[in-house]
Amino acid sequence: MKNKKILVTGGAGFIGGNFVQHMVKKYTEYDIYNLDLLTYAGDLTKHNDFEEKKNYHFIKADIANRKAIMELFEKEKFDFVVHFAAESHVDRSITNPEIFVVTNVLGTQVLLDAAREHGITKFVHVSTDEVYGELDFNPETFFTEQTPLQPNSPYSASKASSDMLVSAYYETYNLPINITRCSNNYGPYHFPEKLIPLTISRVFNDQKVPVYGDGKNIRDWLHVKDHCTAIDLVLHEGLDGEVYNVGGHNERTNLEVVKTIINTLGKSEDLIEFVEDRLGHDKRYAIDPTKLEKLGWKPTYNFETGIAQTIQWYLDNKQWWEQILSGEYQKYFKEQYSSEF
Numbered sequence: 001m002k003n004k005k006i007l008v009t010g011g012a013g014f015i016g017g018n019f020v021q022h023m024v025k026k027y028t029e030y031d032i033y034n035l036d037l038l039t040y041a042g043d044l045t046k047h048n049d050f051e052e053k054k055n056y057h058f059i060k061a062d063i064a065n066r067k068a069i070m071e072l073f074e075k076e077k078f079d080f081v082v083h084f085a086a087e088s089h090v091d092r093s094i095t096n097p098e099i100f101v102v103t104n105v106l107g108t109q110v111l112l113d114a115a116r117e118h119g120i121t122k123f124v125h126v127s128t129d130e131v132y133g134e135l136d137f138n139p140e141t142f143f144t145e146q147t148p149l150q151p152n153s154p155y156s157a158s159k160a161s162s163d164m165l166v167s168a169y170y171e172t173y174n175l176p177i178n179i180t181r182c183s184n185n186y187g188p189y190h191f192p193e194k195l196i197p198l199t200i201s202r203v204f205n206d207q208k209v210p211v212y213g214d215g216k217n218i219r220d221w222l223h224v225k226d227h228c229t230a231i232d233l234v235l236h237e238g239l240d241g242e243v244y245n246v247g248g249h250n251e252r253t254n255l256e257v258v259k260t261i262i263n264t265l266g267k268s269e270d271l272i273e274f275v276e277d278r279l280g281h282d283k284r285y286a287i288d289p290t291k292l293e294k295l296g297w298k299p300t301y302n303f304e305t306g307i308a309q310t311i312q313w314y315l316d317n318k319q320w321w322e323q324i325l326s327g328e329y330q331k332y333f334k335e336q337y338s339s340e341f
């Protein structure tokens with residue numbers, strides 16, 4: 001029997017990269033096609049071990065390039081699409097929103113058209129809890145799949161727009177879709193512009209850690225490997241047209257996260273530097289994952305085990321993040337943070 005073909009977009013990035021590794025190892029009966037533009041956030045060295053694997057293929061392409069995407073779908077006749085490719089950093093969306101609309105909205109629409117034209121049997125759109133906006137600090141309130149979309153940053157607004165297009169293609173054309181909305185991920189290969197890897201790399205080098213505002217904003221942290229098993233489940237068992245929230249009830253203030261990393265690395269909390277708050281900074285995110293749990297998903301990490309393993313991974317894989325920090329990243333960091341850093 002012919003192998004099923006899965007197109008994974010954004011498989012050179014953080015979550016897509018972990019998902020590609022999960023799928024290539026677990027399903028030899030699938031051919032995994034990793035499509036990625038290799039922007040600043042994409043790198044293929046994470047898949048070096050896979051170059052010899054027969055069921056792994058890489059395609060360099062821009063999801064917003066309609067002609068290239070249509071030709072590819074015509075040629076490869078994919079069965080499934082799992083769509084991660086996106087501009088993903090809130091701070092970059094505040095300084096340069098346009099590329100977020102091009103990639104996240106137009107790029108998604110191009111993929112939806114290609115999927116529709118070529119009879120894809122499942123299109124999983126990987127979204128974020130940030131589309132729901134922010135919660136207050138009442139620990140009894142959570143985002144459910146029924147929470148209205150109320151995005152606050154250009155990033156989350158672009159993701160909410162893409163979510164609505166995905167839903168519209170289900171309602172209008174019957175395209176078999178699912179949308180997953182996950183809380184903040186952490187784990188191996190997380191790009192060091194995001195809070196956890198940024199903190200690990202800077203504390204390791206005895207550099208100050210910029211904490212926005214008073215550090216009391218809350219995020220709900222999920223290990224990337226638990227996110228991958230959730231998407232795998234939705235791909236195979238998700239009911240067409242449904243949205244699934246993904247989260248493991250690991251709420252922490254940013255200050256708690258930073259202090260945990262500092263203490264694990266045996267460094268001083270004097271490294272914490274409170275800086276000007278992010279514009280439109282969402283107060284709190286927290287997910288109710290009941291619907292996905294009913295489908296059969298259970299996370300395997302809690303924050304304590306997950307963060308300890310992640311810190312160890314960064315210590316063991318210094319060459320991966322050091323090579324990122326030495327390039328274009330320096331310019332980004334200087335522009336994003338004041339010169340005292």
Ligand code: NAD
Nearest residue numbers: 010012013014015037038039041042062063085086184185
């Ligand atoms: P990332 O920034 O690490 O990776 C994005 C990948 O997409 C990169 O490899 C990049 O090269 C690629 N890409 C960007 N523009 C492209 C284009 N035009 N064409 C093809 N490829 C392109 O992002 P991530 O953190 O891995 O997030 C993946 C997805 O998960 C995103 O859709 C994001 O919105 C969503 N998400 C992320 C989190 C999180 O905590 N990081 C949480 C929930 C949902």
Ligand code: TYD
Nearest residue numbers: 090184193194195196210211212217219254
């Ligand atoms: P981030 O990792 O950018 O993810 P998101 O904005 O998608 O939640 O940020 C996580 C939290 O950490 C968020 O509340 C902003 C805060 N933060 C800082 O305090 N300092 C930083 O340098 C960064 C990048 C984030």
